[in-house]
Amino acid sequence: MADRYLRLTGTGPGRFVARRLGLPLPTPLRRWSAGTPELPGPVLRLTAGEPAPAPAPAPTGEPYGGVVVDATALAEPADLHGLHATLHPLARSLAPCGRIVLLGARPQDGGLAHAATHQALEGFTRSLGKEIGRGGTVNLLRLAPGAVPGSALDFLLSPRSAYVSGQVVEVGPAPEVPAAAGPRTALVTGAARGIGAAVAETLVRGGADVVLLDVPQAGEALAAVAARLGGRALTLDITADDAGERLAAALPDGLDVLVHNAGITRDRKLANMPAERFDTVVDVNLGAVLRTTAALLKAGTLRDHGRIVGTASIAGIAGNVGQTNYAASKAGIIGWVRALAADGEVRGRGITANAVAPGFIETAMTAAVPVVVREAGRRMNSLGQGGLPVDVAETVGWLADAASGGVNGQVVRVCGQSLLGA
Numbered sequence: 566m567a568d569r570y571l572r573l574t575g576t577g578p579g580r581f582v583a584r585r586l587g588l589p590l591p592t593p594l595r596r597w598s599a600g601t602p603e604l605p606g607p608v609l610r611l612t613a614g615e616p617a618p619a620p621a622p623a624p625t626g627e628p629y630g631g632v633v634v635d636a637t638a639l640a641e642p643a644d645l646h647g648l649h650a651t652l653h654p655l656a657r658s659l660a661p662c663g664r665i666v667l668l669g670a671r672p673q674d675g676g677l678a679h680a681a682t683h684q685a686l687e688g689f690t691r692s693l694g695k696e697i698g699r700g701g702t703v704n705l706l707r708l709a710p711g712a713v714p715g716s717a718l719d720f721l722l723s724p725r726s727a728y729v730s731g732q733v734v735e736v737g738p739a740p741e742v743p744a745a746a747g748p749r750t751a752l753v754t755g756a757a758r759g760i761g762a763a764v765a766e767t768l769v770r771g772g773a774d775v776v777l778l779d780v781p782q783a784g785e786a787l788a789a790v791a792a793r794l795g796g797r798a799l800t801l802d803i804t805a806d807d808a809g810e811r812l813a814a815a816l817p818d819g820l821d822v823l824v825h826n827a828g829i830t831r832d833r834k835l836a837n838m839p840a841e842r843f844d845t846v847v848d849v850n851l852g853a854v855l856r857t858t859a860a861l862l863k864a865g866t867l868r869d870h871g872r873i874v875g876t877a878s879i880a881g882i883a884g885n886v887g888q889t890n891y892a893a894s895k896a897g898i899i900g901w902v903r904a905l906a907a908d909g910e911v912r913g914r915g916i917t918a919n920a921v922a923p924g925f926i927e928t929a930m931t932a933a934v935p936v937v938v939r940e941a942g943r944r945m946n947s948l949g950q951g952g953l954p955v956d957v958a959e960t961v962g963w964l965a966d967a968a969s970g971g972v973n974g975q976v977v978r979v980c981g982q983s984l985l986g987a
C-alpha cells in the first residue's frame with residue numbers, strides 16, 4: 566500500500582501546504598541502489614571531546630554524510646561533556662539522510678562510573694535520533710574488549726541502514742571465517758512475497774545461492790519470485806511434523822544462512838480469541854522456528870560459521886492490543902536467539918543467531934490493518950514514515966554476512982525508531 570502522504574509532501578505544493586498546516590514533513594529516505602551505494606557526503610571520524618572542524622561542511626564543500634564519534638575511552642559522567650563538544654557544532658549541518666554512529670564500551674566492562682557513563686550513551690543516542698530530522702539516523706555500537714566495529718559500522722554508515730535508527734548493538738570479537746570455496750547457500754522462509762522476497766533478493770545480490778520456501782498455496786507466487794531471482798523454490802509448510810527433516814533432505818550440500826521470516830497474524834483480544842487461533846500463531850512464528858532449526862543443527866546441515874536470523878517484531882517488545890498470540894511469539898524469538906547465541910556448542914562452531922524486529926513495514930500484512938491504525942503506525946517514528954521490505958532485507962543481509970561474526974545474540978529493530986516499545 567503506497568504512502569500517499571509521503572508522496573504528496575515530496576512535491577513542492579504538498580510541502581508548502583503541509584508546512585502551513587504544521588503537519589509532519591517526512592524526508593524521503595535515501596536507500597541503497599547500484600547508482601547510490603554511498604552516503605550523501607564524506608564521513609568525519611572524531612574522538613569524543615575532539616572539536617569538530619568548524620564550520621561544519623567538509624573540505625570539499627559538501628555537508629558531511631556521516632559522523633563517527635569514538636566514545637570508548639569515556640570513563641566517568643563528566644566525560645560526557647565530550648559528546649556535546651564534538652557533536653553540538655555538527656548537529657544541524659549533517660546532509661539529509663546522514664548518519665551519526667557512536668562507538669561506546671559495554672557498561673559491564675568497568676567499574677560503577679564506567680557503567681553509568683556507557684549506559685548514558687544509550688539515552689544520548691536515542692534522544693539525538695529523535696532530534697536529528699531530515700531522514701538522519703543515530704545509532705550506538707557497544708564494543709566488547711578486543712572487538713572492532715567491522716561490518717556493523719560499515720552497515721550503519723551506508724544507505725542500507727536507511728530505516729535503522731536509535732539502535733544499540735553490541736559487537737564482540739569476530740572469529741576468523743575461512744574463505745568460502747564457493748557461493749554461500751541461504752534459505753529464506755516465507756519468501757513468496759513481502760519481506761521474505763526482499764530478503765531473498767538482497768541475499769542473491771550479495772552472491773548467495775538462495776532457496777526460497779513458502780507454503781504450497783503460495784507455490785505460484787513463490788515460483789515467480791524464485792525464477793526472477795535465479796533461486797530455487799521449495800514449497801513446504803514449516804509447521805509440518807517432518808519439516809526439519811525435509812529441509813535437511815532438500816539441502817544435502819549444507820546451509821550457511823538460515824532466515825526465519827515466515828510469519829502470520831490472527832489478531833483478536835484475548836477475551837475473544839479461540840485457543841486454535843492463539844496456538845496457530847505461536848506455532849508458525851515460534852514453535853516451527855525452534856523445531857526446524859534444531860533439526861538442521863542435528864543433521865549437520867547448518868555449517869560452521871553459519872548465520873541464523875529470526876524475525877521478531879516491535880509488537881514483541883512493546884505488546885499490542887489484539888496481539889497476545891503474535892507478540893508472545895515474537896518476544897519468544899528474542900529469547901530464543903539470545904539463548905542460542907549463548908549456547909556453547911553453537912558459539913563454538915562460529916554460528917551466530919540474531920533477530921530483526923521490524924516496525925511498520927509497507928507489506929500485504931500492514932495493508933490489511935485498519936486505515937487509522939495504519940496511518941498512526943507510519944508516522945509514529947523518528948523518520949515519520951513506514952519502512953519498506955528492503956529495509957528489513959538489508960539488515961538481514963548485514964547480520965547474515967560472513968563478516969558479521971562479532972554480532973551475536975542481538976535484536977536489531979528496523980522501525981525508524983518507532984515510539985512503540987522505545
Ligand SMILES: NC(=O)c1ccc[n+]([C@@H]2O[C@H](COP(=O)([O-])OP(=O)(O)OC[C@H]3O[C@@H](n4cnc5c(N)ncnc54)[C@H](O)[C@@H]3O)[C@@H](O)[C@H]2O)c1
Nearest residue numbers: 755759760779780802803826827828878923925926928930
Ligand atoms: N510487515 C510488517 O510491518 C512487519 C512488522 C513486524 C514483523 N513482521 C514480520 O516479518 C515477517 C514477514 O512479514 P510480511 O509482512 O512480509 O508478511 P507476509 O504475510 O507478506 O508474508 C509472510 C509469508 O510467510 C508465508 N508463511 C506463512 N505461514 C507459513 C508456513 N507455515 N510455512 C511457510 N511459509 C509460511 C506466507 O505464505 C507469506 O508468503 C513475518 O514474520 C512478520 O511477522 C512484519
